[in-house]
Amino acid sequence: GENVEQHPSTLSVQEGDSAVIKCTYSDSASNYFPWYKQELGKRPQLIIDIRSNVGEKKDQRIAVTLNKTAKHFSLHITETQPEDSAVYFCAARRSGGSYIPTFGRGTSLIVHP
Amino acid sequence: GAGVSQTPSNKVTEKGKYVELRCDPISGHTALYWYRQSLGQGPEFLIYFQGTGAADDSGLPNDRFFAVRPEGSVSTLKIQRTERGDSAVYLCASSPDGTSGLIGTQYFGPGTRLTVL
Numbered sequence: 001g002e003n004v005e006q007h008p009s010t011l012s013v014q015e016g017d018s019a020v021i022k023c024t025y026s027d028s029a030s031n032y033f034p035w036y037k038q039e040l041g042k043r044p045q046l047i048i049d050i051r052s053n054v055g056e057k058k059d060q061r062i063a064v065t066l067n068k069t070a071k072h073f074s075l076h077i078t079e080t081q082p083e084d085s086a087v088y089f090c091a092a093r094r095s096g097g098s099y100i101p102t103f104g105r106g107t108s109l110i111v112h113p
Numbered sequence: 114g115a116g117v118s119q120t121p122s123n124k125v126t127e128k129g130k131y132v133e134l135r136c137d138p139i140s141g142h143t144a145l146y147w148y149r150q151s152l153g154q155g156p157e158f159l160i161y162f163q164g165t166g167a168a169d170d171s172g173l174p175n176d177r178f179f180a181v182r183p184e185g186s187v188s189t190l191k192i193q194r195t196e197r198g199d200s201a202v203y204l205c206a207s208s209p210d211g212t213s214g215l216i217g218t219q220y221f222g223p224g225t226r227l228t229v230l
Contacts, residue, residue, distance in 0.1 A: 006155075034218070043117075043204070043221040044156065089155045100146070100169060101219070103155030 002027040006104025023090035030092040117222035134190040138207030148204040
């Protein structure tokens with residue numbers, strides 16, 4: 001099955017800095033890669049996603065890049081703000097079958113004011 | 114519109130007891146997923162429904178866990194003879210369509226925090 005590794009487990013930055021979270025996946029058939037933000041005690045919420053036919057996608061301060069050859073994808077947050085502090089999860093899902101995503105273990109992002 | 118809802122938000126039970134956790138998906142979403150999330154971990158897949166049927170239950174850890182979705186909307190996750198290791202947050206998610214290659218986004222509920230004493 002799919003295996004998703006996520007790094008780092010914890011990331012501490014100063015407000016205004018950029019943050020990068022990286023994930024690797026094992027199943028070359030995976031073709032959909034969502035990122036979720038989960039604030040303490042809250043539900044995971046989708047913040048951005050990318051499909052395998054695209055190499056990069058941006059949405060304001062958030063961007064995701066995908067390298068299919070190397071089987072890794074990254075989340076980039078620019079101009080970080082304290083409200084960006086949360087746990088971020090990456091996931092990978094293949095086409096066909098049950099379309100069940102496999103999640104990474106999460107990155108706790110702390111943005112210091 | 115209304116999002117995915119789950120009840121109860123918290124459940125404390127004693128070892129050996131039976132519990133039911135409920136999920137109300139977004140109206141019209143045909144796909145429904147149950148996950149378990151332990152502290153410091155990502156959501157771990159349990160079971161997936163497409164309509165009324167369990168299309169994939171490969172994530173259920175053992176036969177103490179069972180889930181139903183009799184009318185293709187509300188789902189109930191049932192845990193028999195609870196163990197302390199079952200303590201976790203149980204998340205439900207729904208998606209407009211679980212089979213399309215252009216599968217819809219999964220929308221998560223707030224979760225039920227289960228504590229087994």
